[in-house]
Amino acid sequence: MSDTIASSNGSLDSLRVHAADNVRVALKDLAPGTLVDDEGRQLRLAEPVRHKHKFSLTDLDAGDAVIMYGVTVGRATRPIPAGTAISVDNTEHSTATSVPQARRGEWHAPDVSAFAGITFEGYHRPDGKVGTANVWLVVPLVFCENRNIEVLRQCVADALGEDPYRDYKRMARALLHGERAGEQAAPARERPFPNVDGVRFLTHTLGCGGTDDDAQALCQLLAGYICHPNVAGATVLSLGCQKAQIEMLRAAVAERDPRGLRPVHYLEQQASASEEALIRDALTTIFDGLAMANGVTRAPAPLSALTLGVECGGSDGFSGLSANPLVGAVVDRLVALGGSGILSEFPELCGVEHELMARCRDDGVAERFQALMEAYQRHAARVGADFSMNPSPGNIRDGLITDAMKSAGAAKKGGDSPVVDVLDYTEPQTRAGLNLLCTPGNDVESTTALAGSGANLILFTTGLGTPTGNPVAPVLKIASNSELAARMADVIDFDAGSIIRGEASIGELADALLRLCIDTASGRYMPKAVGLAQYDFIPWKRGVSL
Structure with missing residues (x-):
């Protein structure tokens, strides 16, 4: 996704995330009959589309792939005329894969010259x-x-x-x-x-x-x-x-x-x-x-000593467009500075495995990721569960119709840097760079595991709002939209809503969020979760917890 979010006709009513997508995201409530300009092609909405929800750009037949972020995020269960809202009534989860956008060894690290020589005050x-x-x-x-x-x-x-x-x-x-x-x-x-x-x-x-x-x-x-x-x-x-x-x-x-x-x-x-x-x-x-x-x-410490755990909870239809890619950009910056990130929630990576495997530093890392994902899915299947059950009612109400749609946006928290290691639950992080950690999608179980594997700071994105914190690792809460940031100001630390409004680029806010991370790591800023003594701790019993 580009560094600045804007729709192709210059308005901020809707957005196509990737050139290969056959859906757009409504950035505000759109009435039936609304004329949408998509890459110079005029499209009239056949029905109302609520903000954060998606609508089709072409006529889809039953069985056709629904594509967002350039990957398959669902399958049409019945004909969906162009300009129709994507919903649980016409779309179901599908993980049919596309050609990976990532290529091993082709990561272009962001410019981090502004952070050269900067340290944090740590223990x-x-x-x-x-x-x-x-x-x-x-x-x-x-x-x-x-x-x-x-x-x-x-x-x-x-x-x-x-x-x-x-x-x-x-x-x-x-x-x-x-x-x-x-x-x-x-x-x-x-x-x-x-x-x-x-x-x-x-x-x-x-x-x-x-x-x-x-x-x-x-x-x-x-x-x-x-x-x-x-x-x-x-x-x-x-x-x-x-x-x-x-x-x-x-x-x-x-x-x-x-x-x-x-x-x-x-x-x-x-x-x-x-x-x-x-x-x-x-x-x-x-x-x-x-x-x-x-x-x-x-005492002063290099930024390479920081390990960011990244988590999302109470996600909405904007999480994958603003807060998640913003956190991913912060992870990329920290990795470029010699630091580390940990991306967890394996059920929320379902459908984008091929992208992550293409980013693994070698075949051994890719094979371990695939083996852990398949073992988790088999365990779920034995008790009649499936990763497709992951989206919560709140997620669905806010436009995250399928697990693959949720996963494609959730994976954005990991940025674009190479995957240097894959950790099973409770394994400690030892390699600098982006690590994948096998955990459930449950917010607190996953956040608990991130700290257990060594994350000394956690970035938690949310679109609906959540108070989650951790006993030992400070947790910074990033809102996907400004309405949430204002309404739950007592739990939100950073507002990513200006990305949706086209008022700030992901790059600009990533620099600002990284500086907030440095201030937090130095004790100069107290996260809201710490101030509220929100110290959540739930071990994963390794049963099926989606």
Whole structure:
């Protein structure tokens, strides 16, 4: 797609994304009879087309391919006259492939001279990695410890005077007891650990009652969080009898941290004198850990130390036209600067596999991507599911009619740079450049996995709005349209809507968004999700979660 979005007749009513497309996207509600100029050819709409939805440019017969982004995104299930809206009533998912637009070895890196010599202020770890945040982590090995995790969360928040919900608590008091009670607020306290971004407490529903593979996957994921560059150290609570044993987690941590540089404290409730003793021991490790972490200060680091995880959720018909390609342009810039990106959500790459395989650096990487995709699809088929079930009702209402249509736009988050590696779930990223990570399309499961594989900053695009955040990796929310950015300003960090209006190019906004990433990585900007303490964590049980 070109750097600037504009329709062929100079208006901003509709857009053909790629020259090979046989549909256009309505950029605003279009009435029946509206005259559309497509590449000099006049077309009159046969029916109303809602904004973000697509309409046919030619007469399509049943079985004909619906093409967008230059690839097949659906199949007509009945005749679709030119000027008719594409809908679930006349189109179904299809992944018939086209000739790939990408060619191995032909990537042209963007001009990044404006960022030459620029650094970010990060936390340098003994293993050579650099964090964009500095947190202490408290995790349970099994769901039985979730209650104790919550006790620790409340106790630590009270002791540090850092209750993120104090304003809501005042609101609740006012609603129940009257305004005077709501006015009572605790005085602000000086931060005892100014170089620490806080303590993050994870909870989950796994650790016992599942398969051995489930327990191993959980331990590998937790090890990824414990050894994350944004994490100074961790306190781990175990019950004792569960399937996910302490030794399993120790081994997983040792794989990532063979020299034992990351402090990790393991506490077992069934070996403790009492619950009170367990809580006391846990609090001691947390406060000692905070004191240790506070001794680390931010220092300049090259942009090559950044790894951007990219995610989309609550997508709309504009996501693939504005926010997603914008994030892809940021990833391309970072890769050109020696940094890395991680593109996940395998169900949302269905239908564009050929494009990604054509971008793989060698046959081995391409074959691994194909093998993981096929294994995932086979697993889904065994329980009667399919990737075509991926679009949500909200996606469909906003014009993402098929999974392939959603996938073609979702893949834009990965930019155009070569794919240097393909990672299975929980595998750590080790190669600089664009990596593909096998995860489900579920927003939080995928975002959880991105951080577990090493993303130290996450860019999350949305068209409908979502509050999703992550416990250890700052998450920046990018809106596909300005209406959302204004309506949900408390959760949105960046507005890509000016691309749709033709007021800014993708390149201009990509430079601005990359600078916001640098500010976030340096602690100069706090993402809205961090300010709201939106710390979502959901492990993938490797069952079918589309």
